[in-house]
Amino acid sequence: MADDVTIWHNPRCSKSRGALELLAERGVDPEVVRYLDVAPDRAALEDVLRRLGTDDPRAIIRTGEARYRELGLAEADRDTLLDALAAEPALIERPIVVVGERAVVARPPEKVLDLLG
Numbered sequence: 001m002a003d004d005v006t007i008w009h010n011p012r013c014s015k016s017r018g019a020l021e022l023l024a025e026r027g028v029d030p031e032v033v034r035y036l037d038v039a040p041d042r043a044a045l046e047d048v049l050r051r052l053g054t055d056d057p058r059a060i061i062r063t064g065e066a067r068y069r070e071l072g073l074a075e076a077d078r079d080t081l082l083d084a085l086a087a088e089p090a091l092i093e094r095p096i097v098v099v100g101e102r103a104v105v106a107r108p109p110e111k112v113l114d115l116l117g
Contacts, residue, residue, distance in 0.1 A: 003100035005030035005115075008040070008048075008092065016095035018109035023097070026116060030097070039089035042082050048096055051103035057081035060093045060105060067091060 099115040
């Protein structure tokens with residue numbers, strides 16, 4: 001594959017493992033970013049949103065997490081959401097797969113195939 005492939009991966013997540021397996025089955029060896037170990041900064045979050053084709057951080061936030069409710073993020077503005085994602089990477093939806101200038105939240109994991117075609 002000509003484009004670089006990156007996956008924001010949580011090995012404890014079955015969807016994340018599934019996306020990684022789909023990539024491997026197609027001979028793709030992505031850069032694996034364990035975002036829980038090294039949280040993405042605001043610039044990285046902005047970049048992935050751009051590649052997803054949105055500027056709304058809610059596209060990559062786990063709104064069902066208890067921490068989301070604890071932080072009162074339901075009515076938060078964009079800057080507050082981005083700050084929360086950078087400070088609390090467990091709030092980031094997973095997996096996010098980036099191929100070149102495009103990205104998907106691979107839920108279900110088969111969504112990664114949209115980028116490989």
